[in-house]
Amino acid sequence: MTDLGSQRLTGKVAFVSGGLRGIGLACVERFLAEGAEVVLSDLDAPDSALASEVRGRLGQAASYVQANVTKEEDWQRARDAVQSRHGKLHILVNNAGIDLTGPVESLTMEGWRRIMDINVDGVFLGVKTFVPLLAEHGKEFRGGASIINVSSIMGLVGYTDTSAYNASKGAVRLFTKSIAVEFAKKAMPIRANSLHPGFVVTPLLQEGFQRWVDKGAAEKPQDLVDAVAAQTPLGRLADPAELAAGVFFLASEDSAYMTGAELVMDGGWTAQ
Template sequence: METLRGKVALVTGGARGLGVAIGEALAEVGAIVILADIRIDLAEQAAKNLQAKGMEAIALSLDITNEQQIESAIQKILDQHGKVDILVNNAGTDVTLPVEELSIEDWDRVMNVNLRAPFILSKFILPLMKQQGSGHIVNIASTAAKRAWANASAYHASKWGLMGLSHTLHVEGRPHGVKVTAVVAGGMRTPFLLDRFPDIDPAVLQDPKNVADTVRYVLMQPSETVIPEVMVIPMRETSWP
């Protein structure tokens, strides 16, 4: 297994939910974790919580829908650490409405966060990884990228698109020693679901730590091996048969 000690990991949507869990999973094996989020107050608290456990974590204010902010943030990381070893495109959003009620603005917002931002981040970071001759991009997809249900057209479109982007990046990165993995996650006990669907039974969802541990496992594969796609779903949740 590869070691993550000293690796610089940028995690978007790192202020809560799965982002925090991924940050902790990587930091506890020695990675330098950068928790990027538009909610800098929550990101700073999450970083402090990890620091209190003796881990190396940094909060970074970032609106991933703004390409200038992305470019500036990457430069800041390079100025401080000299490299980016891991990019986890984790940030996501959704609007639960039928197509005829979904506004164009809501469609654009979901696509900007879930698909456009991973493209821009990868566009800027993949060349750095190619130059290093190493690196790993992890895209957090969803079972929504494998099938469809009502009232989630923007989310489905963005996640199906993210899967296509992820596999294309995998093909483009491999000749240069860069790995790319899509993690297809089923429902988790995170604010993403629990805040929007208060009637959902938490027992049918999985602990985000389980998905975070899978992300860490993927990142720690030997250099000669890459896992392009992996699915992690709860035993009882029904988004996947």
Template sequence: MTMELGSQRLKGRVAFVSGGLRGIGLACVERFLAEGAEVVLSDLDAADSEAATSVLARLGQAASYVSANVAREEDWERAVAMVKERHGKCHVLVNNAGIDLTGPVESLSMEGWRRIMSINVDGVFLGTKHFVPMMAESGKDFRGGSSIINVSSIMGLVGMNEVSAYNASKGAVRLFTKGIAIEFCQKKTPIRANSLHPGFVETPLLKAGFQRWVDQGFAEKPDDLVAGVVASTPIGRLAQPAELASAAFFLASEDSSYMTGAELVIDGGWTAQ
């Protein structure tokens, strides 16, 4: 999967990335732009917020932004309308926005359970539902068609202590992706769908999660948890967001034209043990 950065392999394509202001989402936006795509990104931040305006100023005119809550259907309808008005097409959808929830199952609140499912699962469903008509039409432009990339996790493949809600949400993303992939094939809809399964990635979400574990008494400081994860990962380090963006670029490009319903695991060997 070694590819030359900035090879313009996505020239002529339009991509939408949810959760695009930070972490893996932002890295995907940057990589897609470097490869010649036009990108619309969304996040919860207001369009005139410092986070959104500073990122857009750095990304340039090929990027645009829409504030959206992925758990709200009307926000997806508005996002699709914006993409259609601005570009008239969409070839790549990265359903990346997500949150985590940890703790013993008996301590989890129904409110917390519903919230993680609404963002991690409903958000993927709604993004897919509303972008499919435009992506089906746009998919006729390129070999392999359009590409839906749903960001799951290694926690969608294996269980982990006190991560049951996150496990459930990311496992749902994995199987939803397989279901729509077969559906598109059966209907001869020119859209591929694959799931991306990151391991431990150095992102704001991971840092926030580790801080909560420290607050709950699992460790004295986040660095202790990082050290534990690094020690349990065969490659011996955390992943960088750009490494996940490279995998997303592969799934977005024609190089993965025969790939659908698959899960791409980028975890430094963590689940191979």
């Protein structure tokens, strides 16, 4: 049974983008359970119902900053918030992302640019902005600071009607490998790894399935959930907390010898 009270991240500070929902929120909760202090960001206004509810539930060890990951000035403001509140950073989780589906000939340039802006540019800007702080404080712990970029199994394999999403998540995968080598060659105390979830029960997945239903692909979202589960060797979709366990591993000293690697958590999907 997983021990969620081991406090193995005590003394560490983490930043999680897209932290109000799904995998991001699960990561925030796991980090807090392990003793870290966390700054999370999302698009919601600080006084929105969701942001207020999450902040109230998480407690004083977590703080929130509204940020659009496509805007460099928002990342700089987030960095200033981390610097002001904690003065250091050891873990960066670039989790914010969107999806886009449809035959390639039906995609618009606007849609293509938007998914690249959020899924790729957002990761680049997060790394660019926080590297100096991570490098400065990474030496405080064995294995250094840790960057975890959330990609997808769709960054490893192709899939019908997901070309834009595949391209964005594939970019995250190779960007992560490149910075991992760059930091290691420069003897910077920062590791970088990518997480590749399969199908996870999140608001993003549910919204995506609803769009497929609206297109006539199924009668209801649960039909699509059942179909995906049937195609997954483990026979089910993942819970966000299971993915957060993988992120915790990459953030912890247990993964001190891992950099430039891909952690695939997909119930066996890509093993077929």
